[in-house]
Amino acid sequence: xxxxxxxxxxxxxxxxxxxxxxxxxxDLVLYLFxxxxxxxxxxxYQRLHQLEKQNIELTRELALQAAAPSGSEYREGLRSQ
Amino acid sequence: xxTRSAMDDVCVIVPVFNEARAVAGVIAALQVxxxxxxxxxxxxxxxxxxxxxAAGATVIRHAINSGQGAAxxxxxxxxxxxxxxxxxxxxxxxxxxxxxxAVRMVEAARSSACDVVLAxxxxxxxxxxxxxxxxxxxxxxxxxxxxxxxxxxxxHNGLRVLNRNALTKIRLTMPRMAYASEFLSAIVPNGLRYxxxxxxxxxxEYSRAKGxxxxxxxxxxxxxxxxxxxxx
Numbered sequence: 001x002x003x004x005x006x007x008x009x010x011x012x013x014x015x016x017x018x019x020x021x022x023x024x025x026x027d028l029v030l031y032l033f034x035x036x037x038x039x040x041x042x043x044x045y046q047r048l049h050q051l052e053k054q055n056i057e058l059t060r061e062l063a064l065q066a067a068a069p070s071g072s073e074y075r076e077g078l079r080s081q
Numbered sequence: 082x083x084t085r086s087a088m089d090d091v092c093v094i095v096p097v098f099n100e101a102r103a104v105a106g107v108i109a110a111l112q113v114x115x116x117x118x119x120x121x122x123x124x125x126x127x128x129x130x131x132x133x134x135a136a137g138a139t140v141i142r143h144a145i146n147s148g149q150g151a152a153x154x155x156x157x158x159x160x161x162x163x164x165x166x167x168x169x170x171x172x173x174x175x176x177x178x179x180x181x182x183a184v185r186m187v188e189a190a191r192s193s194a195c196d197v198v199l200a201x202x203x204x205x206x207x208x209x210x211x212x213x214x215x216x217x218x219x220x221x222x223x224x225x226x227x228x229x230x231x232x233x234x235x236x237h238n239g240l241r242v243l244n245r246n247a248l249t250k251i252r253l254t255m256p257r258m259a260y261a262s263e264f265l266s267a268i269v270p271n272g273l274r275y276x277x278x279x280x281x282x283x284x285x286e287y288s289r290a291k292g293x294x295x296x297x298x299x300x301x302x303x304x305x306x307x308x309x310x311x312x313x
Contacts, residue, residue: 053254056147060155063121067141068163 085116091187092166093118094156095138096149100174101127108136110180111172119159120174123152129174150260154253161248169248173239182280186242189278196273198242199265200280201235210284217295221262228305229266233277237261240280247273258297259304 006013006029013025022028093115097104104120111118118138122130124146134140141159143152153171160166168190170183178200186198202210203218218237225236237258243251250271255263268275 055145056151059143059145059147060151060158063141063143063155064159064162067139067159 085114088115088184088187089117090165090167091115091117091170092156092160092164092168093170093172093183094153094160095120095133095172095174096123096152096156097121097125097129097133097174098123098146098149098152099125099127099129101125101129101132103176104129104174105132105136107172107174107176108133108138111183112137114180114184115170117164117166119156121152121156121159123147123149148260149258150253150255150263153260157243157248157251157253161245167245169243171239171241171243176285177282178240179281179283182240182278183242186240186278186280189276190242190244193276194274195276196244196247197268197275199233199235199275199277200238200240201233201277202238202280202282203234210282213295214284217298221298221301224302225262225265229262230269231265231275233265233275235277236265238280238282247271255304258293259301262301262305 006025010025013029015025017023017025017028020028022031093111095104095107095111095118097120100107108118108120120130120133120138120140122133122140122142124143130140130142141155143155156171157169160169168187170187172178172183182200186200189195190198203222218235222234222236225231226233241264247268250273251264251267253260253263267273
């Protein structure tokens with residue numbers, strides 16, 4: 001929406017820039033883009049990290065269940081405690 | 082097999098990722114001393130899991146590659162859930178460790194009542210360690226001594242012994258190789274007692290080609306820094 005307005009009426013960006021003390025409208029657009037980019041990068045990184053963790057938990061659970069088909073009763077023949 | 086029955090309460094965990102050439106030999110060597118060898122195959126694509134199973138190890142297979150720390154944690158969970166093991170040994174699959182070192186470390190765990198036994202290649206006699214590797218590992222050790230408040234001399238040795246108490250308290254979540262520092266950082270806050278035992282690392286042509294590059298230290302530092310920031 002804002003993009004459409006900015007393209008149709010370029011002067012609005014200049015007006016908005018002056019509001020916050022920036023000289024040129026294109027500069028304001030650049031600053032906004034940089035901020036958005038940084039924010040998105042961080043958010044994506046966090047999300048990726050979380051997904052990676054979930055992935056590992058899933059993989060582990062699958063692997064452990066396959067290794068012990070008869071459920072939690074399964075015990076290897078180790079000396080009892 | 083006197084030692085085998087004496088080591089009946091020990092579960093050896095061997096994390097494996099594409100080690101088809103070495104894994105059978107390592108398992109065979111371990112089975113001389115240890116009755117329970119568990120291979121955690123971290124999604125190998127070279128048939129390591131089949132070879133390990135044929136060699137007589139219990140094989141737990143990750144469907145997708147999840148990193149060595151994740152593989153070890155799977156082994157820990159297996160030991161806790163599915164076995165009565167009193168001690169768990171972690172042992173690399175590339176043949177760089179010596180089985181008799183593992184035996185000595187378990188004996189050290191029994192006699193010292195420590196929760197964690199760590200191996201050090203710097204107080205032992207390691208064969209042909211490359212100079213660059215020595216520098217990187219020394220730096221890593223300084224770093225860990227500083228961050229984990231731990232008096233150890235070798236922080237990235239794949240040979241470790243943990244008892245059940247340590248297993249319930251340590252949980253590895255870090256990606257890639259940073260889990261080694263994560264492991265050590267968990268010792269002091271959890272009130273675990275530890276001791277370090279001198280061991281040997283064999284730097285063979287094979288283990289060098291397969292092992293970590295020195296540059297990976299940068300990746301490890303990055304992973305640790307991010308975790309620091311997230312913790313605040």
